Amino acid sequence: MLEDKNQTRTPLSELGEFKLIDRLTKHTKIHHDSTVKGVGDDCAVIDTGDQLSLVTTDLLVEGVHFDLSYMPLKHLGYKAVMVNLSDVYSMNGNAKQITVSIAVSNRFPLEALEELYSGIHLACKTYNVDLVGGDTTSSTKGLLISITALGQVEKKNIAYRSGAGSNDLLVVTGDLGAAYLGLQVLEREKQVFEVDPNAEHELDNYTYLVERQLKPEARKDIVKLLTDLEVVPTSMIDISDGLSSETLHLCKASKKGCQLYEDKIPLDQQVISTCEEFNIDSTMVALSGGEDYELLFTVKQEDFPKIKGNPNLSVIGHMTDEPELIQLVTRGGQKVDITAQGWNALDDN
Ligand code: ADP
Numbered sequence: 001m002l003e004d005k006n007q008t009r010t011p012l013s014e015l016g017e018f019k020l021i022d023r024l025t026k027h028t029k030i031h032h033d034s035t036v037k038g039v040g041d042d043c044a045v046i047d048t049g050d051q052l053s054l055v056t057t058d059l060l061v062e063g064v065h066f067d068l069s070y071m072p073l074k075h076l077g078y079k080a081v082m083v084n085l086s087d088v089y090s091m092n093g094n095a096k097q098i099t100v101s102i103a104v105s106n107r108f109p110l111e112a113l114e115e116l117y118s119g120i121h122l123a124c125k126t127y128n129v130d131l132v133g134g135d136t137t138s139s140t141k142g143l144l145i146s147i148t149a150l151g152q153v154e155k156k157n158i159a160y161r162s163g164a165g166s167n168d169l170l171v172v173t174g175d176l177g178a179a180y181l182g183l184q185v186l187e188r189e190k191q192v193f194e195v196d197p198n199a200e201h202e203l204d205n206y207t208y209l210v211e212r213q214l215k216p217e218a219r220k221d222i223v224k225l226l227t228d229l230e231v232v233p234t235s236m237i238d239i240s241d242g243l244s245s246e247t248l249h250l251c252k253a254s255k256k257g258c259q260l261y262e263d264k265i266p267l268d269q270q271v272i273s274t275c276e277e278f279n280i281d282s283t284m285v286a287l288s289g290g291e292d293y294e295l296l297f298t299v300k301q302e303d304f305p306k307i308k309g310n311p312n313l314s315v316i317g318h319m320t321d322e323p324e325l326i327q328l329v330t331r332g333g334q335k336v337d338i339t340a341q342g343w344n345a346l347d348d349n
């Protein structure tokens, strides 16, 4: 055994995910010129000659990232692939291959894992991606899925988190907050079901929300759209954790500030009506909800005519040369700091 001379014991809860990654990786040394980008973006970037190769990996853990009591295994397989492809598209690249590794307890029969793989295969077919390997092992409890995606992008088209310039427009795809609300609806139904297993499921009013939670689609179409429009984003990230967290990542990586306008945040009608019903703030849901797998990017002002009026794209703000000011401009015109948990900022109102 290695002797443990380090007596300090820092609880991980003191750090949070991002500080922990920083601590673990800050002394990482890069040994190869071909490693263009290591830790710190949605994908690692490797120079493979004519093109850049992209690599990203994600780990999903039962009880942490998914609950099998309302997540069908086929959907889980599909979503696990989407989570990874989304990171490739957020570099403005195209996903080509995935590997899939699973750790599984003996609670799962073969048929359950075949269900999981039917979702993985459907995702591969729909997104034109090849499943090329993986690993299989046992777990003492529950199911773990780790997927690695490989992609490619032409050098002139790559979009890092760090490229935003002052006055660039901040743009988001699709609409936000639905996946989070879908989860709330499913959690509520689960509780109803636990009390009364014969209860009718009341999901009719929430079909879009539940679909966004259970069957998200990564925005491959946006990479094509941007190519067709001849727009290369100056920076880009995918929205896995929520608009506020991803905006902070873009600003920090680009050393820029931003002004994000509350009234420009795109929300589906079902999100608005469900927020009213649940008595929660729809802006808070969009800022902090997560799992939307939309893309957040910046473009130069001169590209505005090319993206203007496109139903897939909403300009929600602009970047500034004041890195200390990352702000939400509320409907009332107040400016509040955006924090990783967007609702804290909103509490000041
Ligand atoms: P995303 O949400 O896009 O998947 P993460 O927030 O998980 O990105 O990770 C941020 C960055 O940190 C990425 O570059 C990722 O590769 C890297 N990273 C995360 N965990 C580790 C780890 N345990 N060791 C090394 N790098 C890590």
Ligand code: MG
Binding pocket: 042, 086, 087, 090, 237, 238, 239, 240
């Ligand atoms: Mg990402």
